[in-house]
Amino acid sequence: MNRLNRDQMAERVARDIPEGAYVNLGIGLPTKVANYLPADRDIFLQSENGLLGMGPAPAKGEEDWELINAGKQAVTLLTGGCFFHHADSFAMMRGGHLDICVLGAFQVSIHGDLANWHTGEPGAIPAVGGAMDLAIGAKQTFVMMELFTKQGACKLVEACTYPLTGLGCVSRVYTDMAVFDLGVDGAKVVEMVEGLTLEDLRQSTGLTLTLANEIEAA
Amino acid sequence: MNRLNRDQMAERVARDIPEGAYVNLGIGLPTKVANYLPADRDIFLQSENGLLGMGPAPAKGEEDWELINAGKQAVTLLTGGCFFHHADSFAMMRGGHLDICVLGAFQVSIHGDLANWHTGEPGAIPAVGGAMDLAIGAKQTFVMMELFTKQGACKLVEACTYPLTGLGCVSRVYTDMAVFDLGVDGAKVVEMVEGLTLEDLRQSTGLTLTLANEIEAA
Amino acid sequence: MIDKTVPTVEAAVAEISDGASVMIGGFGTAGMPDELIDALIARGVGDLTIINNNAGNGEHGVAALIREGRVRKIICSFPRQSDSHHFDAAFRAGKIELELVPQGNLAARIHAAGAGLGAIFTPTGFGTQLAEGKETRLIDGRHYVLEYPIQADFALIKAEQGDRWGNLVYRKTARNFGPIMAMAARTTIAQVRHIVPLGALDPEVIVTPGIFVQRVVESAPALAAVA
Amino acid sequence: MIDKTVPTVEAAVAEISDGASVMIGGFGTAGMPDELIDALIARGVGDLTIINNNAGNGEHGVAALIREGRVRKIICSFPRQSDSHHFDAAFRAGKIELELVPQGNLAARIHAAGAGLGAIFTPTGFGTQLAEGKETRLIDGRHYVLEYPIQADFALIKAEQGDRWGNLVYRKTARNFGPIMAMAARTTIAQVRHIVPLGALDPEVIVTPGIFVQRVVESAPALAAVA
Numbered sequence: 001m002n003r004l005n006r007d008q009m010a011e012r013v014a015r016d017i018p019e020g021a022y023v024n025l026g027i028g029l030p031t032k033v034a035n036y037l038p039a040d041r042d043i044f045l046q047s048e049n050g051l052l053g054m055g056p057a058p059a060k061g062e063e064d065w066e067l068i069n070a071g072k073q074a075v076t077l078l079t080g081g082c083f084f085h086h087a088d089s090f091a092m093m094r095g096g097h098l099d100i101c102v103l104g105a106f107q108v109s110i111h112g113d114l115a116n117w118h119t120g121e122p123g124a125i126p127a128v129g130g131a132m133d134l135a136i137g138a139k140q141t142f143v144m145m146e147l148f149t150k151q152g153a154c155k156l157v158e159a160c161t162y163p164l165t166g167l168g169c170v171s172r173v174y175t176d177m178a179v180f181d182l183g184v185d186g187a188k189v190v191e192m193v194e195g196l197t198l199e200d201l202r203q204s205t206g207l208t209l210t211l212a213n214e215i216e217a218a
Numbered sequence: 219m220n221r222l223n224r225d226q227m228a229e230r231v232a233r234d235i236p237e238g239a240y241v242n243l244g245i246g247l248p249t250k251v252a253n254y255l256p257a258d259r260d261i262f263l264q265s266e267n268g269l270l271g272m273g274p275a276p277a278k279g280e281e282d283w284e285l286i287n288a289g290k291q292a293v294t295l296l297t298g299g300c301f302f303h304h305a306d307s308f309a310m311m312r313g314g315h316l317d318i319c320v321l322g323a324f325q326v327s328i329h330g331d332l333a334n335w336h337t338g339e340p341g342a343i344p345a346v347g348g349a350m351d352l353a354i355g356a357k358q359t360f361v362m363m364e365l366f367t368k369q370g371a372c373k374l375v376e377a378c379t380y381p382l383t384g385l386g387c388v389s390r391v392y393t394d395m396a397v398f399d400l401g402v403d404g405a406k407v408v409e410m411v412e413g414l415t416l417e418d419l420r421q422s423t424g425l426t427l428t429l430a431n432e433i434e435a436a
Numbered sequence: 437m438i439d440k441t442v443p444t445v446e447a448a449v450a451e452i453s454d455g456a457s458v459m460i461g462g463f464g465t466a467g468m469p470d471e472l473i474d475a476l477i478a479r480g481v482g483d484l485t486i487i488n489n490n491a492g493n494g495e496h497g498v499a500a501l502i503r504e505g506r507v508r509k510i511i512c513s514f515p516r517q518s519d520s521h522h523f524d525a526a527f528r529a530g531k532i533e534l535e536l537v538p539q540g541n542l543a544a545r546i547h548a549a550g551a552g553l554g555a556i557f558t559p560t561g562f563g564t565q566l567a568e569g570k571e572t573r574l575i576d577g578r579h580y581v582l583e584y585p586i587q588a589d590f591a592l593i594k595a596e597q598g599d600r601w602g603n604l605v606y607r608k609t610a611r612n613f614g615p616i617m618a619m620a621a622r623t624t625i626a627q628v629r630h631i632v633p634l635g636a637l638d639p640e641v642i643v644t645p646g647i648f649v650q651r652v653v654e655s656a657p658a659l660a661a662v663a
Numbered sequence: 664m665i666d667k668t669v670p671t672v673e674a675a676v677a678e679i680s681d682g683a684s685v686m687i688g689g690f691g692t693a694g695m696p697d698e699l700i701d702a703l704i705a706r707g708v709g710d711l712t713i714i715n716n717n718a719g720n721g722e723h724g725v726a727a728l729i730r731e732g733r734v735r736k737i738i739c740s741f742p743r744q745s746d747s748h749h750f751d752a753a754f755r756a757g758k759i760e761l762e763l764v765p766q767g768n769l770a771a772r773i774h775a776a777g778a779g780l781g782a783i784f785t786p787t788g789f790g791t792q793l794a795e796g797k798e799t800r801l802i803d804g805r806h807y808v809l810e811y812p813i814q815a816d817f818a819l820i821k822a823e824q825g826d827r828w829g830n831l832v833y834r835k836t837a838r839n840f841g842p843i844m845a846m847a848a849r850t851t852i853a854q855v856r857h858i859v860p861l862g863a864l865d866p867e868v869i870v871t872p873g874i875f876v877q878r879v880v881e882s883a884p885a886l887a888a889v890a
Contacts, residue, residue: 090767094552133767308540312779345516351540554807557781580781
């Protein structure tokens with residue numbers, strides 16, 4: 001079995017983003033997706049801090065610290081992009097104007113519940129940022145994560161044990177081993193990496209998994 | 219008794235508008251107040267259709283029909299004025315940012331209830347516009363009206379019989395005969411025109427009226 | 437390449453069908469998308485719900501839509517105008533439904549739809565006929581009325597300049613309802629005086645970001661010169 | 664003549680007293696009114712309630728306010744940052760109260776205060792810890808949480824240019840919370856890079872109309888050049 005590395009995962013997500021889509025890429029792993037969006041397609045990246053039409057990082061030495069993304073990294077603005085204030089920015093998210101947002105996760109349930117903001121550990125300082133707004137706002141919320149933690153725990157679960165970010169909000173999960181569609185009927189396997197079988201996945205995850213209509217090897 | 223004419227009423231209202239005030243003048247009679255604001259004082263007129271820093275009417279032939287006031291008359295913009303959309307414009311009103319609005323009225327109650335949008339007659343087509351927003355939004359709502367209708371009915375009343383615009387929202391009424399402060403304690407006479415006595419006013423209005431602290435002849 | 441510009445007003449309104457809800461920008465004549473409304477009339481669809489500040493006056497625009505019997509319901513703040521005889525006649529004949537909304541509630545409800553709120557407690561209208569039957573609440577010593585968002589299938593708006601991504605800027609008080617209607621409609625169609633190349637609009641001064649706009653059409657030059 | 668400009672940051676913050684609630688603009692360092700915060704620290708007042716997206720990092724700005732023990736409570740969305748040790752320490756020691764608010768609710772609640780709404784049903788947070796104990800409602804098939812406006816006595820914000828009437832324009836993503844905080848505070852104090860003559864700002868591109876701003880102060884030129 002050839003697990004995807006993080007760049008391959010990003011590339012896989014990018015393939016599902018059509019031209020013309022308005023997209024928010026969450027901080028962390030999802031920011032990698034931008035590297036695989038074809039430059040000849042108009043895809044509109046939104047950043048929660050008031051930016052639409054976000055471009056790549058500037059050349060070193062040309063950073064403008066008043067032109068940053070949600071992760072507080074220096075970015076650029078594409079020709080045709082624009083700026084707006086925070087209420088307008090979150091109106092874009094919460095009003096259903098974004099087509100896709102891509103988020104990382106601690107856990108996702110087979111019904112699309114998301115946990116990605118707080119480990120819930122005693123003494124941990126909670127911080128939520130825009131995660132809850134993004135999770136419930138976009139027309140489609142994708143999650144991108146390794147299927148298992150380093151300790152071997154499956155992150156796709158029957159029910160989240162971490163504090164929730166949103167209920168039933170994730171429609172698709174991209175992992176290093178498979179792609180899943182989630183919903184009221186549970187998780188359906190859309191794709192698996194070469195050498196992996198549905199039975200393998202069922203055993204390793206402990207989940208009741210079915211195949212989505214079209215299954216293809218990545 | 220020398221009743222004030224409409225221009226004198228407008229002049230009287232204008233005297234109570236201090237420099238630096240943000241003011242909305244309702245359509246109809248209150249628009250006359252603008253003629254008596256001293257040009258050497260910075261007073262900021264707001265128009266509900268997205269304009270702050272409204273100036274006087276343009277010279278004939280120089281009208282721009284994309285630069286109009288709430289009454290759909292051509293206006294000008296003062297140096298330092300600006301434009302904004304309708305939600306921002308009504309946020310100014312409803313969020314308590316205007317210091318004063320001046321409105322016309324069918325009736326005002328001694329407790330500050332206002333009726334100025336609808337006669338309630340059968341078959342009359344109702345139209346409210348921004349009246350209800352202005353009435354309750356500004357820090358102070360002034361009414362400017364003749365004290366009696368042409369038919370001789372007093373427009374300052376114990377309780378409004380016309381459909382209400384807002385409850386307890388009017389703080390002061392400027393009329394052709396007297397100026398009244400309104401509130402939970404009822405109407406207090408602030409000023410009367412020359413030759414009018416409190417007893418005259420009590421008799422003609424049929425209201426329980428008291429004198430405000432400082433009474434001066436207009 | 438994404439290009440939201442369309443060549444004609446007919447093409448711009450081609451998806452509007454019977455029974456649609458349509459927001460129409462403008463306050464008085466300022467910002468009224470006359471050519472889009474004309475195209476909508478020419479398209480012949482009816483049973484429309486119209487959201488506009490007024491109910492039309494004279495013979496053009498919303499008044500013409502009403503005269504032609506295309507409007508089932510209108511949501512507005514100020515239907516009664518000096519020359520609103522087409523609305524008046526239809527209303528008195530019981531041929532049009534009126535939802536009268538204080539202008540600030542109209543703006544706030546449209547904004548709420550665009551911003552994804554479920555409902556808002558607004559200060560306007562408490563204790564009046566226009567709040568009858570509505571839920572109210574005393575919050576921090578002040579009375580509020582619960583009002584729901586107003587969404588629409590389409591918004592027809594007018595702007596000064598637009599580009600192929602749908603970014604818009606407006607002119608003077610013609611801005612009025614345009615920016616918030618663009619946010620609240622599933623499909624926003626903007627009539628602009630000038631289509632400009634991408635990048636011609638300063639990113640700091642774009643009022644309506646392209647995400648809120650689906651079609652951009654340039655006004656016919658002859659008419660634009662008159663307007 | 665109305666002139667809202669003041670000569671020094673000390674004069675700009677001179678009315679802020681113990682126990683005040685203070686909104687502070689900025690997202691990360693962009694739009695952070697550092698000089699106003701420094702002046703507030705120098706003023707020595709405490710027991711403050713701070714509303715900001717973050718809880719400070721490093722040794723400057725909000726972090727310094729917290730380090731100096733001036734902050735009783737902070738309302739923010741993202742207190743945990745790589746270098747937020749002053750907040751972390753104060754929080755773990757029980758010396759600061761935290762109201763954690765999802766960023767969109769923070770923006771919407773600030774906006775609601777500025778716009779005069781009594782409360783809003785927002786889609787964010789339903790079913791999560793951050794909505795525990797809050798009123799919820801199912802509207803049109805979707806769950807919402809009732810959230811209340813956030814007002815403040817003062818807002819400290821940073822803009823690019825301002826004039827004597829308080830009109831402001833911003834620069835790039837430094838705009839962020841500035842315009843809505845200006846609407847939601849009783850007294851808004853703007854630190855600007857450049858004070859410009861009245862009329863220098865195009866009326867079409869003013870982002871914050873002067874009605875929302877009470878004081879304007881120019882950043883010290885030396886510091887502005889570095890920023």
